[in-house]
Amino acid sequence: MRAMSAQSCFHCGEKVAPADLDPPRYPVSYRQQVQATCCAGCQAVAQTILAAGLDSYYTQRDKPAERAAPLPDELLQQMQLYDAPELQASFVKAEPGEVREAALILEGISCAACIWLNERQIGRLPGVLAVSINYTSHRARVRWDNRRVQLSQILAAVAAIGYRAHPYDAERQDALHQQERRRALTRLWVAGLSMMQVMMLAYPVYVAEPGEISATWLGLLNWGSLLLTLPVVLYACQTFHQGFWRDLRRRRVGMDAPVVIGVWAAFLASCLATMTGRGEVYFDSVSMFVFLLLGGRYLEGMARRKAGAAAESLVKLIPAFAHRLDNYPASRQSQETPVASLKLADILLVKPGEPYPADAEVLEGQGSADEALLTGEARPVVKTVGDAVIGGAINLDAPLIVRVSHLGQETRLAAIVRLLDQALAEKPALAQLADRIAGWFVLALLLVAAAAYLFWHWHDPAHALPITVAVLVISCPCALSLATPAALTAATGRLARAGLLVTRGHALETLAKVSDVVFDKTGTLTFGQPRLLATLAFDTQRETELQALAALLEAASEHPIALALRTASAPAELAVSDYRNYPGGGVEAAVGGQCLRLGRPDFVAEFCAAPQPAALADWQAEHTVVCLASEQAWLGAFALGDQIKPDAQALLAALPGLRTHVLSGDALGPVQAVAQQLGIAELRAAALPADKLAYVQALQAEGRRVLMVGDGINDAPVLAAADVSVAVGGGAEAAQAAGDLVLVGNLAVLAEGWRVAAQTQRIIRQNLLWALGYNLVALPLALVGWVTPWLASLGMAGSSLLVVLNAIRLAGPSRQVQKQRE
Amino acid sequence: MESLYLLIPLSVLIAGIIGVLFWWAGRDGQFDDLEGPGHRILHDDDTPPQDPS
Numbered sequence: 093m094r095a096m097s098a099q100s101c102f103h104c105g106e107k108v109a110p111a112d113l114d115p116p117r118y119p120v121s122y123r124q125q126v127q128a129t130c131c132a133g134c135q136a137v138a139q140t141i142l143a144a145g146l147d148s149y150y151t152q153r154d155k156p157a158e159r160a161a162p163l164p165d166e167l168l169q170q171m172q173l174y175d176a177p178e179l180q181a182s183f184v185k186a187e188p189g190e191v192r193e194a195a196l197i198l199e200g201i202s203c204a205a206c207i208w209l210n211e212r213q214i215g216r217l218p219g220v221l222a223v224s225i226n227y228t229s230h231r232a233r234v235r236w237d238n239r240r241v242q243l244s245q246i247l248a249a250v251a252a253i254g255y256r257a258h259p260y261d262a263e264r265q266d267a268l269h270q271q272e273r274r275r276a277l278t279r280l281w282v283a284g285l286s287m288m289q290v291m292m293l294a295y296p297v298y299v300a301e302p303g304e305i306s307a308t309w310l311g312l313l314n315w316g317s318l319l320l321t322l323p324v325v326l327y328a329c330q331t332f333h334q335g336f337w338r339d340l341r342r343r344r345v346g347m348d349a350p351v352v353i354g355v356w357a358a359f360l361a362s363c364l365a366t367m368t369g370r371g372e373v374y375f376d377s378v379s380m381f382v383f384l385l386l387g388g389r390y391l392e393g394m395a396r397r398k399a400g401a402a403a404e405s406l407v408k409l410i411p412a413f414a415h416r417l418d419n420y421p422a423s424r425q426s427q428e429t430p431v432a433s434l435k436l437a438d439i440l441l442v443k444p445g446e447p448y449p450a451d452a453e454v455l456e457g458q459g460s461a462d463e464a465l466l467t468g469e470a471r472p473v474v475k476t477v478g479d480a481v482i483g484g485a486i487n488l489d490a491p492l493i494v495r496v497s498h499l500g501q502e503t504r505l506a507a508i509v510r511l512l513d514q515a516l517a518e519k520p521a522l523a524q525l526a527d528r529i530a531g532w533f534v535l536a537l538l539l540v541a542a543a544a545y546l547f548w549h550w551h552d553p554a555h556a557l558p559i560t561v562a563v564l565v566i567s568c569p570c571a572l573s574l575a576t577p578a579a580l581t582a583a584t585g586r587l588a589r590a591g592l593l594v595t596r597g598h599a600l601e602t603l604a605k606v607s608d609v610v611f612d613k614t615g616t617l618t619f620g621q622p623r624l625l626a627t628l629a630f631d632t633q634r635e636t637e638l639q640a641l642a643a644l645l646e647a648a649s650e651h652p653i654a655l656a657l658r659t660a661s662a663p664a665e666l667a668v669s670d671y672r673n674y675p676g677g678g679v680e681a682a683v684g685g686q687c688l689r690l691g692r693p694d695f696v697a698e699f700c701a702a703p704q705p706a707a708l709a710d711w712q713a714e715h716t717v718v719c720l721a722s723e724q725a726w727l728g729a730f731a732l733g734d735q736i737k738p739d740a741q742a743l744l745a746a747l748p749g750l751r752t753h754v755l756s757g758d759a760l761g762p763v764q765a766v767a768q769q770l771g772i773a774e775l776r777a778a779a780l781p782a783d784k785l786a787y788v789q790a791l792q793a794e795g796r797r798v799l800m801v802g803d804g805i806n807d808a809p810v811l812a813a814a815d816v817s818v819a820v821g822g823g824a825e826a827a828q829a830a831g832d833l834v835l836v837g838n839l840a841v842l843a844e845g846w847r848v849a850a851q852t853q854r855i856i857r858q859n860l861l862w863a864l865g866y867n868l869v870a871l872p873l874a875l876v877g878w879v880t881p882w883l884a885s886l887g888m889a890g891s892s893l894l895v896v897l898n899a900i901r902l903a904g905p906s907r908q909v910q911k912q913r914e
Numbered sequence: 915m916e917s918l919y920l921l922i923p924l925s926v927l928i929a930g931i932i933g934v935l936f937w938w939a940g941r942d943g944q945f946d947d948l949e950g951p952g953h954r955i956l957h958d959d960d961t962p963p964q965d966p967s
Contacts (some may be wrong), residue, residue, distance in 0.1 A: 152956075205948075207954070226946065227954075278941075281933075286933075289925065289926070293922070312922050313922065316926050319926050338950060571962075
């Protein structure tokens with residue numbers, strides 16, 4: 093039956109190797125039709141989902157699932173460990189009657205249907221009492237009856253449908269963040285509610301002629317307002333009080349000073365007026381003022397927290413479990429141990445491909461480590477006895493026995509995470525400038541207000557307090573301090589909806605000033621998943637045999653070319669040993685007793701004694717060519733092609749006036765083909781990670797501002813070095829951590845990002861000009877006593893509102909963009 | 915007009931009650947996930963629950 097609609101995997105959407113298609117090698121039966129999947133992992137997952145009656149997942153999802161790797165037995169063994177009560181103590185809440193509750197973090201969630209699927213799957217287990225998954229944070233709360241179901245069974249059930257669940261220690265920072273967010277929201281709400289109610293009570297006074305309302309009613313209205321404003325001043329203003337106090341102790345005057353002084357002066361003056369029955373009240377101004385300020389701060393905090401997600405992905409580099417050798421060197425028996433309970437000087441076994449669980453020293457073995465993320469060194473670093481390894485780096489080729497030297501907060505990774513947190517908290521230069529100006533402005537303002545009070549106290553004591561309050565309120569630089577964050581928040585929100593996440597404060601500012609755009613080719617401009625296009629045999633071997641050999645050699649590599657060779661053919665059934673990976677070159681291994689190399693022609697030529705065959709010279713020059721050879725003879729060559737993303741064309745058309753470059757580790761032919769097709773003038777082929785870095789630095793030395801767009805781990809150093817960088821999502825987590833922006837939508841969104849960045853700069857400038865201009869005009873008016881405090885607060889609020897509304901223009905057309913995307 | 919003696923304190927009291935309600939809702943985690951419920955309602959489960967035991 094030919095029921096397959098396309099040649100993509102029914103579960104994960106990846107291409108199914110032609111060899112596995114007809115008849116399907118991994119079939120699943122969905123609504124009476126046979127569908128093909130790409131691998132045994134996806135097949136198992138799809139069968140589990142369908143057997144559980146959850147087939148509507150496939151109709152409701154809007155993104156294909158991640159490719160499901162079959163579960164290694166070790167992982168199942170690790171899951172069993174989570175049942176141990178002493179390990180559960182750190183993250184499971186035990187309730188009477190064997191009821192347990194735990195927080196789990198889920199990996200692999202990409203859409204709402206995933207959430208639904210996981211909730212059903214966990215909820216189906218007998219003994220599970222309740223489960224709920226947070227859509228934004230991907231955290232699940234599960235309650236279960238420990239007599240009927242074990243935690244490991246819950247984890248295994250999630251794994252069976254292709255996701256990963258890790259227990260998650262709620263004591264960590266997130267709990268703190270959440271509490272902070274809740275408190276901020278409550279404060280904002282208290283101020284908002286009070287503002288509305290006070291305004292209702294203040295309204296009659298605004299519309300009535302003077303003397304129309306009798307003193308009794310006026311007093312009642314004022315007392316009501318006072319009661320309603322009390323929680324605003326005492327509770328909602330706490331953040332300002334804390335900031336003011338912090339600044340005072342450091343002998344500085346910050347933005348919080350005029351806020352606190354203005355709020356208290358206006359509040360106390362109003363209280364006095366209420367109690368004596370004489371003078372004006374400004375309760376409405378106080379609560380509105382506080383509400384507007386808190387609203388701005390809340391939005392700013394939300395945007396910053398979203399950006400913080402990148403830092404969290406770094407923490408996940410440390411595995412949950414380590415193989416501890418308890419009786420080393422007497423015995424090599426390893427014991428699965430949670431990393432949290434490791435101690436200094438513990439002896440660990442680290443298998444190839446695993447991350448080091450902590451900073452450690454090598455005791456036995458020789459291999460190499462990938463430390464690209466941690467040190468910026470993209471090439472593998474050789475590790476022998478006595479060398480230090482960094483926790484979170486990946487052990488590449490050989491098992492190592494190491495002794496733990498640093499743990500937890502002492503490790504290099506922890507230090508990097510702290511650095512990243514700092515970078516995230518840094519403010520853009522324009523905002524810093526505004527803060528500095530505002531600081532001086534505030535000091536001058538306080539002096540001016542004091543002088544005004546003294547002056548009027550001499551001349552007209554009855555008006556001294558109202559005028560001083562008016563001066564403080566009308567010229568409070570909150571429009572100035574809102575100008576930048578409001579615009580940045582609006583722009584960040586709009587871009588996030590379109591699929592471009594801003595993770596660094598300076599990103600939008602720098603993006604607007606970019607003169608050059610440098611693209612990585614593979615995975616950025618192209619799909620990054622090359623397919624095998626042609627095979628050339630030099631020897632007597634058949635093409636299929638060569639492909640099987642290549643698939644075998646690449647079996648352990650995650651490089652895109654390796655994936656292409658793997659999906660093209662089933663690996664040959666021969667023994668492989670002495671496997672070595674040369675990033676940027678290829679792989680080497682002994683197959684059936686013969687040493688073979690597979691990789692770039694120049695890499696293979698270094699090793700093969702025979703001269704390069706003439707047939708290779710011009711063969712498939714526009715594609716990537718990978719050669720296979722033994723030490724004595726060239727065996728064959730494979731041409732692998734990659735497709736240009738359709739949105740790459742749209743992106744380049746939408747970036748007028750910018751110089752574009754393309755960099756790639758690939759050979760000249762394919763890079764040229766892509767550059768020509770997209771109209772990119774400058775290109776650099778066969779570039780190693782260090783060459784890419786040098787290229788970008790050379791551009792910067794010419795005084796150009798470089799935007800780097802890349803996706804791989806090897807791009808991480810370049811991304812960090814560029815003036816501003818975009819990591820293309822779905823790429824390596826390391827690259828995402830190094831990018832100033834992370835692109836999760838299609839490439840064309842980047843052009844919008846560039847336009848929005850320019851627009852943001854314009855709007856920030858308008859806002860700053862307006863705020864300064866307003867203060868310069870309003871201050872003299874207040875000083876001469878032409879402005880009553882209520883008019884002043886109206887002016888202040890109006891000015892802030894104008895700034896915010898101007899900023900909101902940035903968020904405007906997002907809905908249309910979203911519709912276009914859909 | 916005398917009704918204002920009742921209405922104004924009443925409005926203050928109601929505002930206070932709303933404030934406490936909100937504080938309680940916030941503490942209870944009602945605002946922790948503002949996106950999920952909107953999606954969840956679309957994934958209504960039509961199939962009768964299978965009794966697994």
